[in-house]
Amino acid sequence: MEDKNKYFVVKQKAVPEVLRKVVEAKRLLESERVLTIQEATDRVGISRSSFYKYKDDIFPFYDNAKGKTITLVIQMDDVQGFLSEILHVVATYKANILTIHQSIPVNGVATLTLSVEVRSDTGNISKMVEEIEEKKNVHYIKILARE
Structure with missing residues (x-):
């Protein structure tokens, strides 16, 4: 039996246009740039029925991530100081580092x-x-888990 509560993390380019437009309509409604669902759906170019069909099933990854733990796997060249560059990016976004594990480099x-x-x-x-x-x-970089 199919699990209807299963979640997937996909890149934006893999998401159908209608779903991206639902996210944009929700953003418009949350920002109060528009007052009604009809105005939001008209502005992004989808029907109200499409909005209602998908509104509870699509959201930007970062919107629902607060207070969560994200585990990333990054395959990278073994270059002196590069780990520091990655950690600087994480620090810039004010994400709290919980664990770091780097494998022994193989073939650089x-x-x-x-x-x-x-x-x-x-x-x-x-x-x-x-x-x-x-x-x-x-x-490459992959989001391995989100808890």
Whole structure:
């Protein structure tokens, strides 16, 4: 039997346009730039029925992450001082580092497992992950868990 309460973390490019528009309509309503659902759905270009169908099933990752622990796995080049660069990004976003484990490099590549606590003053975690991912010595970054 299919578990209807299962969650997935996917990159924005994998999310259908209608779902991205539902998120945008919710953001408009929360920011009080529009007063009605009809105005929000008109502005983003979806029907009200689409909004109601998906509104409880889609939300930006960072919106629901406050007070949670996020575990990241980062595969990166073994470059002197690079771990410090990654930790600087985490510090910039005010995420509280809980654990750090870096594997012994093999063929010049190391795997870093990093758990951070997302607090009320923590910045946008999605942007933090993107910023780390864009660094030239990062092969990939995955969100391993969210608790």
